[in-house]
Amino acid sequence: MNGLKYQVLKLVEALLDGDEERAWEVVRTNAQSGANSAYIFDVLLRNAMVQIGQLWEMNAISVADEHLASAICERLVARYRDTYLQEPERPSRGKVMLFCVEGEEHDLGLKMVAAAFEESGYETRLYGRNLPLEYARLAALRWHPDIIGISVTIVYHLPKLKSYIHAFESLAYRPQIVVGGRLASMYDLRPYVGPKTLIIADITDLQAWLNQPRAMPTSSHWGAKER
Structure with a gap:
């Protein structure tokens, strides 16, 4: 298993376990290693939620599990914005x-x-x-x-x-x-x-x-x- 698949798998497991701090650690580690916003949002969070959606479609998890994962993912987005996205100093585009x-x-x-x-x-x-x-x-x-x-x-x-x-x-x-x-x-x-x-x-x-x-x-x- 390559590094990306492992990171996404860790994120999926944390989201389905309802463990926000463990999920945040995956995001934080990647951000501090130099990953940009596109990578965090598209490659990590989006892929994790796609996999969770596929598990729900296969009846491998319940709708409650999917809702819990989505709610945690929303909080991760908010935490990432607050922690890593500084308000630009340049005038509004x-x-x-x-x-x-x-x-x-x-x-x-x-x-x-x-x-x-x-x-x-x-x-x-x-x-x-x-x-x-x-x-x-x-x-x-x-x-x-x-x-x-x-x-x-x-x-x-x-x-x-x-x-x-x-x-x-x-x-x-x-x-x-x-x-x-x-x-x-x-x-x-x-x-x-x-x-x-x-x-x-x-x-x-x-x-x-x-x-x-x-x-x-x-x-x-x-x-x-x-x-």
Whole structure:
């Protein structure tokens, strides 16, 4: 077993045991060894939760086990942000609002996305799960974010995504729309979004985009393989 698989396995075991301190030790050790946020979020935490989800799908663990692991993982994200992500001294690069479409109850990945934006110098508002379109649009009109990030993780919510994209791409001030979530790395979401919407597959792709000059990309599927 290589080092990465061993680290993820240790994290999975700690999460399923309900041992937050043991799980935090895995995160802390990697962070102090030089791992960046993309590695912590994408490689460690995301892979651990994917494995736990697979165990639940195989009925190897209960829904209570999965909920416990998710709750601990959320606290690990918060602890990592508080411990290792310092507020940038440079002026804000812009404003970002993040939320899940109506009916979506999974916002753990969105919290990691918020941390990545904050680390890159953006003022971020995290609206979390299950935000109806009318309220999301009202929030955008009041705050005028430069970037609007939408998360979708369940296939049967994709028709709703089209309504959100249409509403936000119709705003007069033209914010950049970004779509992510579990489905972004599994399916081609381009039929559900507009030509100027950016699709981000994971935190690694997001950070690669954020490291580019501020000019908006011409491709609508950043970092994703052609399908």
